Amino acid sequence: MSTETIGIIMNGVTGRMGTNQHLVRSILAIREQGGVTLEDGTVLMPDPILTGRNEEKLKALAEKHGVKKYTTDLDSVLADDSYQIFFDASGTPYRVGFLERAIAAGKHIYCEKPTAVLSSEAYRIAEVAEAAGVKNGTVQDKLWLPGIQAFKQLKEAGFFGEILSVRGEFGYWVFTGHDEGQPAQRPSWNYRSEDGGGIIIDMHCHWRYVIDNLFGEITDVFTHAETHLPERIGEDGQPYKCTADDAAYALFKTKTGVICQFNSSWDVRVRRDDLFTMQVDGTRGSAIVGLRKCWAQSMENTPRPIWNPDIDSPIDFNDNWEVVDPGPCDNAFKIQWEMFLKHVAREERFPWTLREGAKGVELAEKSLESHDKGAWVSVG
Numbered sequence: 001m002s003t004e005t006i007g008i009i010m011n012g013v014t015g016r017m018g019t020n021q022h023l024v025r026s027i028l029a030i031r032e033q034g035g036v037t038l039e040d041g042t043v044l045m046p047d048p049i050l051t052g053r054n055e056e057k058l059k060a061l062a063e064k065h066g067v068k069k070y071t072t073d074l075d076s077v078l079a080d081d082s083y084q085i086f087f088d089a090s091g092t093p094y095r096v097g098f099l100e101r102a103i104a105a106g107k108h109i110y111c112e113k114p115t116a117v118l119s120s121e122a123y124r125i126a127e128v129a130e131a132a133g134v135k136n137g138t139v140q141d142k143l144w145l146p147g148i149q150a151f152k153q154l155k156e157a158g159f160f161g162e163i164l165s166v167r168g169e170f171g172y173w174v175f176t177g178h179d180e181g182q183p184a185q186r187p188s189w190n191y192r193s194e195d196g197g198g199i200i201i202d203m204h205c206h207w208r209y210v211i212d213n214l215f216g217e218i219t220d221v222f223t224h225a226e227t228h229l230p231e232r233i234g235e236d237g238q239p240y241k242c243t244a245d246d247a248a249y250a251l252f253k254t255k256t257g258v259i260c261q262f263n264s265s266w267d268v269r270v271r272r273d274d275l276f277t278m279q280v281d282g283t284r285g286s287a288i289v290g291l292r293k294c295w296a297q298s299m300e301n302t303p304r305p306i307w308n309p310d311i312d313s314p315i316d317f318n319d320n321w322e323v324v325d326p327g328p329c330d331n332a333f334k335i336q337w338e339m340f341l342k343h344v345a346r347e348e349r350f351p352w353t354l355r356e357g358a359k360g361v362e363l364a365e366k367s368l369e370s371h372d373k374g375a376w377v378s379v380g
């Protein structure tokens with residue numbers, strides 16, 4: 001059995017997503033498990049180098065996790081043929097600039113979503129990658145969540161009959177920093193549109209590939225956006241003005257006729273099964289799809305409620321739902337990383353490209369357009 005090393009430049013991974021999901025739970029986890037085995041038996045071993053602006057932060061991250069290599073000199077590693085892949089998890093406004101440099105250096109590209117702030121830029125960088133002939137991919141992690149894996153099994157088994165509608169609820173209370181002992185738990189740039197923030201650009205990128213892949217391609221969007229909380233406290237302890245939307249109330253029509261309604265909010269308290277749930281209702285059955293679990297109710301188990309507000313409901317509506325076990329599931333980001341590594345090494349199929357990622361940015365843009373016009377907007 002031979003081993004091939006695959007060099008990966010990991011840029012901007014001192015941040016939340018880069019450190020937790022991509023470095024620790026994906027690349028280092030793949031190294032710990034002994035690499036990725038290809039169909040011909042070859043083992044692919046990722047060899048990461050961390051890049052970023054701040055040497056101290058890179059050093060601390062590398063030392064903490066036993067990563068040998070890091071540098072602030074991106075050009076030197078872009079010029080180094082031992083690195084085939086450039087990965088970016090830096091802030092959204094910087095993504096396209098980094099990708100452009102890496103594509104010019106002939107690297108294969110993998111990156112976080114959103115791939116750009118504007119859809120024109122997102123499509124342009126996809127074209128630049130395609131024209132250069134480099135392989136490319138965008139993170140679409142939600143597709144490999146255990147809850148969604150379980151849903152797909154139900155769908156493939158015909159459990160739902162015809163799927164009619166989907167109601168997605170995403171969100172939780174993100175503290176503003178004003179409350180005693182409750183510092184803000186998300187980076188402040190998320191609440192400033194000038195820094196690439198906003199719940200629409202963040203979450204509608206996800207809803208695009210989730211809906212397109214699971215229910216049918218989105219054809220039209222109607223969105224109302226709000227900035228419910230006008231001020232939050234930044235990393236420097238100072239108040240700042242929130243210029244980006246922190247809640248979005250959206251309806252999506254699809255080619256298949258499935259109607260999807262997704263609420264996304266950082267200003268809601270949770271009394272549901274998970275931070276993200278989708279209720280999928282079909283003619284023969286329904287499911288609640290969470291991040292890790294999925295609950296299903298068949299026609300046979302569907303209760304017959306009678307409207308009577310004068311008494312407590314005789315039916316416990318949480319009864320008659322069965323937990324659907326998707327079987328063992330790995331980390332969603334790691335699953336997609338393994339597929340991308342195989343794609344780079346051996347041409348294996350990888351449809352989650354920069355062009356697919358651009359569709360998510362486009363949906364976000366159309367959603368904001370819908371909000372501005374107060375009207376439905378068609379999605380190309």
Ligand SMILES: NC(=O)c1ccc[n+]([C@@H]2O[C@H](COP(=O)([O-])OP(=O)(O)OC[C@H]3O[C@@H](n4cnc5c(N)ncnc54)[C@H](O)[C@@H]3O)[C@@H](O)[C@H]2O)c1
Pocket residue numbers: 011012013014015016017018052053089090091092094112113114139141187202
């Ligand atoms: N797939 C998902 O579910 C998901 C979830 C959250 C965030 N994200 C995306 O991941 C990206 C990072 O988000 P985060 O929450 O980790 O943010 P973060 O603020 O924690 O991290 C951003 C990282 O980018 C680095 N950075 C910023 N400017 C840079 C520059 N000019 N050069 C080099 N590095 C720079 C920062 O130092 C930091 O390491 C964003 O694009 C965000 O939309 C994806």
